[in-house]
Amino acid sequence: MNKINKNGVYLKLYKTLKKVLPYHTDFIGVLCGLKPVSRIEIYSDIKDKPAYFFKLFGLWHILKKSPIQKEVTFLFSSKSKKLIIKMIESIIKKDDYMIGKLLGFPDCCLKKFIKESKTKNNFSFTKSHKELYDYIKNNKINIAYNDFFAFNKKYFKYSLIRYMPCSYKCHLTEQYVKKLLFYIKRFNNLFEKDILHQLKLPILYFSDEQIGNYIDRQRNAIIFDGKMNQNKVKYKKIYLCGNPNKIPEINSFNKGDSLVVDKWNITIYSKNKIIKNIKKDNPLQGYLLNFFN
Numbered sequence: 001m002n003k004i005n006k007n008g009v010y011l012k013l014y015k016t017l018k019k020v021l022p023y024h025t026d027f028i029g030v031l032c033g034l035k036p037v038s039r040i041e042i043y044s045d046i047k048d049k050p051a052y053f054f055k056l057f058g059l060w061h062i063l064k065k066s067p068i069q070k071e072v073t074f075l076f077s078s079k080s081k082k083l084i085i086k087m088i089e090s091i092i093k094k095d096d097y098m099i100g101k102l103l104g105f106p107d108c109c110l111k112k113f114i115k116e117s118k119t120k121n122n123f124s125f126t127k128s129h130k131e132l133y134d135y136i137k138n139n140k141i142n143i144a145y146n147d148f149f150a151f152n153k154k155y156f157k158y159s160l161i162r163y164m165p166c167s168y169k170c171h172l173t174e175q176y177v178k179k180l181l182f183y184i185k186r187f188n189n190l191f192e193k194d195i196l197h198q199l200k201l202p203i204l205y206f207s208d209e210q211i212g213n214y215i216d217r218q219r220n221a222i223i224f225d226g227k228m229n230q231n232k233v234k235y236k237k238i239y240l241c242g243n244p245n246k247i248p249e250i251n252s253f254n255k256g257d258s259l260v261v262d263k264w265n266i267t268i269y270s271k272n273k274i275i276k277n278i279k280k281d282n283p284l285q286g287y288l289l290n291f292f293n
């Protein structure tokens, strides 16, 4: 890596890489030995382009249609061709443990995921959200656990993790993120700054807690490019994460420039005038989260 950096090739590549490899924090993980294999879902229009980069970095890559979802193509990359083949076999066998190991997920998080995905209601993020909600009241939340951007295809380049941590105190997750950020900084310190800025933005999270068996996989939320002060957020721009259909009144959020959230209401303002008041049926349906170091 140093060698590439010194020659200035890395930065040049990075600019093009940004266009062709949406999940490139994952790719950096493989390049730096933090992940044995990277599995990226890609859009059809970039299928042929990555070959050049992988060759330059001395990595293997294989493009393969998902055996489960036909519309998804996976781009696997690794320092070892054998590991990519093992990954494809594990996906076909639905061996979640091996898939997670090959993706470099911590054992504790992986085991919890597998255990929960075998329960009747399938894996649900809801419990974790409740845990997060309770935890945030008494603790400063580490940036390591902000995985909301992973649920927006346009912006997932800002996500440092692509798995659900076993808990908001998971040290292995924290260590992984620290190492990844260290390499990203060496790779391009502007990108590191950009990621840190994005991951510290306030989030309005919509839990589907009350909808019985609904599996809350998508982490429906709005991320505000702005500043949060107690229960008020001033913002310039919004990013939608998860399923936008699960978020009420998106247009009002788009038109607004600030909002106030209390237990039962979300009030949206534009130029200090109320443009919308949304009544909550449940306090968890729209609560503010703020990640910081």
Ligand SMILES: [Zn+2]
Pocket: 106, 107, 108, 109, 110, 165, 166, 167, 170, 171, 172, 173
């Ligand atoms: Zn863990």
